[in-house]
Amino acid sequence: DAGVIQSPRHEVTEMGQEVTLRCKPISGHDYLFWYRQTMMRGLELLIYFNNNVPIDDSGMPEDRFSAKMPNASFSNLKIQPSEPRDSAVYFCASSDRAKETQYFGPGTRLLVL
Amino acid sequence: GESVGLHLPTLSVQEGDNSIINCAYSNSASDYFIWYKQESGKGPQFIIDIRSNMDKRQGQRVTVLLNKTVKHLSLQIAATQPGDSAVYFCAENKRAYSGAGSYQLTFGKGTKLSVIP
Numbered sequence: 732d733a734g735v736i737q738s739p740r741h742e743v744t745e746m747g748q749e750v751t752l753r754c755k756p757i758s759g760h761d762y763l764f765w766y767r768q769t770m771m772r773g774l775e776l777l778i779y780f781n782n783n784v785p786i787d788d789s790g791m792p793e794d795r796f797s798a799k800m801p802n803a804s805f806s807n808l809k810i811q812p813s814e815p816r817d818s819a820v821y822f823c824a825s826s827d828r829a830k831e832t833q834y835f836g837p838g839t840r841l842l843v844l
Numbered sequence: 845g846e847s848v849g850l851h852l853p854t855l856s857v858q859e860g861d862n863s864i865i866n867c868a869y870s871n872s873a874s875d876y877f878i879w880y881k882q883e884s885g886k887g888p889q890f891i892i893d894i895r896s897n898m899d900k901r902q903g904q905r906v907t908v909l910l911n912k913t914v915k916h917l918s919l920q921i922a923a924t925q926p927g928d929s930a931v932y933f934c935a936e937n938k939r940a941y942s943g944a945g946s947y948q949l950t951f952g953k954g955t956k957l958s959v960i961p
Contacts, residue, residue: 834890
């Protein structure tokens with residue numbers, strides 16, 4: 732089992748640029764979650780999907796953030812335009828409804844200069 | 845409001861001793877709790893979970909205790925090893941049914957465990 736796969740692992744970009752983060756959930760899992768982690772705010776849920784459909788995006792900071800899940804094996808999170816305050820580690824997690832436990836990917840460490 | 849918090853932000857223990865990490869939760873309707881371990885540079889890793897119909901569950905060297913009366917959760921690590929050094933998070937299931945049914949986890953801020961060799 733490969734686990735949740737995220738790419739890139741590290742991203743450094745300049746303010747104003749578009750950033751795309753990618754996630755491949757564990758095969759067979761029908762829930763996918765995007766989190767952001769910072770020292771100040773800890774782990775924050777941004778958005779989650781069930782069967783590729785966004786269920787709750789109330790955690791998305793603002794319109795600059797968007798997420799899609801075109802199929803069961805892929806999701807992306809986009810930030811456009813990026814700002815320095817978006818610097819954080821972004822995690823993707825997936826779960827099987829029956830078990831509820833969420834399994835996390837290794838994260839993408841984003842630095843916006 | 846509803847929240848999950850930790851009593852101790854840092855904990856230092858001697859190698860071989862037992863560790864106890866505590867967590868308070870405020871949502872009495874939560875019925876599922878998870879402990880995660882996060883090592884530096886990695887994502888949170890599932891350790892053990894417990895449902896509200898239980899008050900104790902054991903795994904390999906770890907035990908989770910749930911006290912619903914005082915809304916308290918604890919993680920006990922037996923014979924703590926250097927590899928146990930990490931940040932530990934508790935999370936509660938904040939059920940939010942939205943047609944499809946969903947299971948949102950609310951995470952605490954974390955406790956950093958340092959093991960002294």
